[in-house]
Amino acid sequence: VKMALSLDDPVFRDFAFYATASVAKMIDMSFLTVYRRLTRGVFANPEDFPKGAPKKPVYDDALVERARRNHLNDIENILPFLLVGSIYVLTKPDPKTALWHFRVFFFSRVLHTISYQTGVQPARGLCYLAGMGVTFSMMYQVFKATY
Amino acid sequence: VKMALSLDDPVFRDFAFYATASVAKMIDMSFLTVYRRLTRGVFANPEDFPKGAPKKPVYDDALVERARRNHLNDIENILPFLLVGSIYVLTKPDPKTALWHFRVFFFSRVLHTISYQTGVQPARGLCYLAGMGVTFSMMYQVFKATY
Amino acid sequence: VKMALSLDDPVFRDFAFYATASVAKMIDMSFLTVYRRLTRGVFANPEDFPKGAPKKPVYDDALVERARRNHLNDIENILPFLLVGSIYVLTKPDPKTALWHFRVFFFSRVLHTISYQTGVQPARGLCYLAGMGVTFSMMYQVFKATY
Numbered sequence: 001v002k003m004a005l006s007l008d009d010p011v012f013r014d015f016a017f018y019a020t021a022s023v024a025k026m027i028d029m030s031f032l033t034v035y036r037r038l039t040r041g042v043f044a045n046p047e048d049f050p051k052g053a054p055k056k057p058v059y060d061d062a063l064v065e066r067a068r069r070n071h072l073n074d075i076e077n078i079l080p081f082l083l084v085g086s087i088y089v090l091t092k093p094d095p096k097t098a099l100w101h102f103r104v105f106f107f108s109r110v111l112h113t114i115s116y117q118t119g120v121q122p123a124r125g126l127c128y129l130a131g132m133g134v135t136f137s138m139m140y141q142v143f144k145a146t147y
Numbered sequence: 148v149k150m151a152l153s154l155d156d157p158v159f160r161d162f163a164f165y166a167t168a169s170v171a172k173m174i175d176m177s178f179l180t181v182y183r184r185l186t187r188g189v190f191a192n193p194e195d196f197p198k199g200a201p202k203k204p205v206y207d208d209a210l211v212e213r214a215r216r217n218h219l220n221d222i223e224n225i226l227p228f229l230l231v232g233s234i235y236v237l238t239k240p241d242p243k244t245a246l247w248h249f250r251v252f253f254f255s256r257v258l259h260t261i262s263y264q265t266g267v268q269p270a271r272g273l274c275y276l277a278g279m280g281v282t283f284s285m286m287y288q289v290f291k292a293t294y
Numbered sequence: 295v296k297m298a299l300s301l302d303d304p305v306f307r308d309f310a311f312y313a314t315a316s317v318a319k320m321i322d323m324s325f326l327t328v329y330r331r332l333t334r335g336v337f338a339n340p341e342d343f344p345k346g347a348p349k350k351p352v353y354d355d356a357l358v359e360r361a362r363r364n365h366l367n368d369i370e371n372i373l374p375f376l377l378v379g380s381i382y383v384l385t386k387p388d389p390k391t392a393l394w395h396f397r398v399f400f401f402s403r404v405l406h407t408i409s410y411q412t413g414v415q416p417a418r419g420l421c422y423l424a425g426m427g428v429t430f431s432m433m434y435q436v437f438k439a440t441y
Contacts, residue, residue, distance in 0.1 A: 016237070
């Protein structure tokens with residue numbers, strides 16, 4: 001074994017840090033959704049309503065659905081980054097180049113969330129494309145190394 | 148290479164077992180959704196209806212949507228566990244502590260599904276928090292090892 | 295360390311190739327959704343509409359929702375494949391058997407998308423089952439090796 005996923009490898013250590021930070025960023029959407037539901041009294045299941053409240057599920061609250069779409073968008077983008085990224089680390093990339101891939105991705109997703117929740121376009125679209133660009137760049141390196 | 152993901156490492160073997168069990172748990176939601184659709188005659192695509200039936204997609208069947216929300220909740224929670232967990236294994240955690248992390252997570256998600264499908268609160272919320280707590284504990288270890 | 299995830303291992307190299315190809319296949323659903331939204335003028339957020347257009351979110355456009363359901367189905371199936379597959383590689387499977395697992399999975403998902411977007415049943419259902427079968431076969435190997 002010449003090269004493997006290990007925290008002794010500085011590139012993997014950087015990846016591990018930003019990968020976990022990206023997962024933390026993704027999970028924060030769970031909390032935002034719960035917060036929106038609690039403060040707006042909007043739930044999808046009858047049993048979630050507080051005692052005494054009418055148990056009528058609501059599926060179209062604008063702010064709750066915005067948080068849920070944001071969460072799904074994170075899943076659609078962050079999970080591919082994590083999976084492709086962990087293989088990319090094994091292609092022995094230049095450590096500085098790799099670190100910038102991870103940084104740009106992570107911060108693009110933080111800014112994506114901020115612009116999504118504040119409703120700012122085209123900032124949200126550009127952040128989305130920046131993150132996607134990082135994933136594509138890593139994909140290209142993986143295909144080059146495995147084809 | 149001092150440490151890497153390998154089935155020769157007992158911690159990784161435990162993780163591999165519970166990670167795969169958690170994925171199996173997640174996939175069972177696909178089958179529950181298909182079962183609900185078939186038994187209730189509720190489909191999202193016109194081409195999914197049996198011959199002769201009126202081909203009118205339905206998007207708001209309570210039991211089908213409950214299974215789908217449960218599935219999405221699994222995705223939102225189990226995938227972060229798997230990704231953070233595989234890095235956590237590399238931080239050389241105490242094997243017993245690690246095993247308990249994996250066990251608590253897996254069983255919290257099994258109980259979460261049971262309480263979700265039977266509509267029992269606050270059991271569902273507590274199971275959700277237990278699983279999230281395991282992921283946060285592993286995240287903390289990863290950040291400590293990679294920062 | 296006797297065995298670990300490494301591009302020096304031919305089985306892992308094959309997995310890395312098809313795993314990344316499967317992620318690329320999954321990401322293409324993002325582009326299909328964006329394409330559908332732009333060509334049909336259907337958006338979920340008020341700020342996504344072009345200037346001058348009435349900013350009324352639409353959540354039930356048949357073609358947009360079809361793309362989104364397809365995307366979610368990819369997430370529900372491709373991510374488990376990737377996670378179970380990376381552990382399966384470590385169980386030292388026969389390289390030819392492993393390669394056929396990866397190939398069948400990848401092409402089943404490509405054909406699944408084609409039959410989903412063209413609305414062809416039972417082709418879509420059969421492709422779904424083929425992919426699921428591959429994941430189950432790998433799961434079985436992982437359980438045998440880690441139990």
